[in-house]
Amino acid sequence: MEKKVVYSGIQPSGSLTIGNYIGALRNFKDLQDDYLCLYCIADLHAITVHQEPKNLRKNTLDLIALYLAAGIDPEKSIIYIQSHVHEHTELAWALNTITGLGQLQRMTQFKSKSQKVKEVEAGLLNYPVLMAADILLYNTNFVPVGEDQRQHLEITRDIAERFNSRYSETFTIPEILPAKVGGRIMSLQDPMSKMSKSDSNKDGFILIIEDENETRKKLKKAVTDSLGKISYNDDQKGLKNLIDIYASFSGLSTDEIVCKYEGKGYGIFKEELAEVVTLGLRPIREKFKEIRDDKAYLEKVYKEGAEKASYIAAKTVRKVYKKMGFIPR
Numbered sequence: 001m002e003k004k005v006v007y008s009g010i011q012p013s014g015s016l017t018i019g020n021y022i023g024a025l026r027n028f029k030d031l032q033d034d035y036l037c038l039y040c041i042a043d044l045h046a047i048t049v050h051q052e053p054k055n056l057r058k059n060t061l062d063l064i065a066l067y068l069a070a071g072i073d074p075e076k077s078i079i080y081i082q083s084h085v086h087e088h089t090e091l092a093w094a095l096n097t098i099t100g101l102g103q104l105q106r107m108t109q110f111k112s113k114s115q116k117v118k119e120v121e122a123g124l125l126n127y128p129v130l131m132a133a134d135i136l137l138y139n140t141n142f143v144p145v146g147e148d149q150r151q152h153l154e155i156t157r158d159i160a161e162r163f164n165s166r167y168s169e170t171f172t173i174p175e176i177l178p179a180k181v182g183g184r185i186m187s188l189q190d191p192m193s194k195m196s197k198s199d200s201n202k203d204g205f206i207l208i209i210e211d212e213n214e215t216r217k218k219l220k221k222a223v224t225d226s227l228g229k230i231s232y233n234d235d236q237k238g239l240k241n242l243i244d245i246y247a248s249f250s251g252l253s254t255d256e257i258v259c260k261y262e263g264k265g266y267g268i269f270k271e272e273l274a275e276v277v278t279l280g281l282r283p284i285r286e287k288f289k290e291i292r293d294d295k296a297y298l299e300k301v302y303k304e305g306a307e308k309a310s311y312i313a314a315k316t317v318r319k320v321y322k323k324m325g326f327i328p329r
């Protein structure tokens with residue numbers, strides 16, 4: 001039987017946080033033995049917010065090295081750069097013609113991102129259509145992403161169903177594959193908002209690639225509460241978030257963690273949390289350093305990846321064009 005398909009992507013729009021790691025990246029490698037996995041570097045998505053060209057180039061190579069350092073094996077999975085496979089923009093255009101403007105305007109990420117800019121550009125609005133194209137090109141069954149992407153998955157399913165009912169059965173309807181814990185990691189300084197690299201308070205996030213002492217310092221400063229009691233509930237949002245981080249790096253359940261620290265103070269909990277997090281990130285930090293400067297290797301990975309991805313994507317676009325009534329060349 002053919003393997004089912006897993007697809008995900010990350011934008012090379014800056015350094016990644018442990019939110020990206022826990023919600024998505026760390027889950028990628030475990031899927032490679034059971035599924036055909038495709039992991040893209042979503043550079044076409046990144047430019048929906050202005051990127052300095054030289055930063056975009058650097059961040060793209062960083063992200064390939066990070067995928068490899070996180071254990072994605074290019075012999076098993078397809079790692080590629082989105083802009084190398086032109087079918088993404090072709091399918092996105094076709095899907096734009098069956099996507100409702102109102103639905104795009106109601107997307108929560110569009111609404112929050114458009115509040116932050118002086119002029120809202122069309123790329124930001126059409127962002128979810130490109131993401132739908134990414135996923136639908138490869139007959140994807142499962143999409144491992146954090147909770148903030150759930151709405152994008154829903155619109156992808158809507159677009160696929162609309163195409164299938166208008167032009168006959170074509171696309172597989174994909175499902176979200178949420179992280180077991182930590183689908184939404186919050187800021188260490190403001191547990192009401194998502195951990196994000198664009199946070200102006202640098203103590204709010206931990207980067208996957210940063211100095212261990214930085215990580216320790218930020219965890220020590222993380223906001224908790226004045227109740228002084230280790231428990232996992234919504235009245236103690238800061239602590240709950242830290243327990244999620246602990247759980248995801250240690251493999252312990254949230255209940256086991258609460259039990260382990262019963263009667264102990266936040267100080268000791270945070271100290272041991274810092275130990276668990278830095279130990280957990282050490283292998284990926286070391287591996288990243290080792291491979292980041294091997295440009296020839298990175299190039300080999302993304303070139304071979306693009307070739308394999310293009311082969312599948314071209315077949316889908318040919319089928320879509322034919323169903324829509326385009327005359328083949």
Ligand code: TYM
Pocket residue numbers: 007008009010011012019020021022023024025042045130131134135143144145146147148149152182183184185186194195196
């Ligand atoms: P991006 O680059 O914003 O984030 C990459 C992944 O990290 C997850 N994530 C989080 N998870 C938990 N807690 C957080 N604080 C947190 N912050 C980010 C995101 O949910 C995501 O899984 N549109 C996508 C990129 C993309 C894509 C795709 C994903 C492009 N095409 C096709 C899946 C399939 C994005 O902006 O992710």
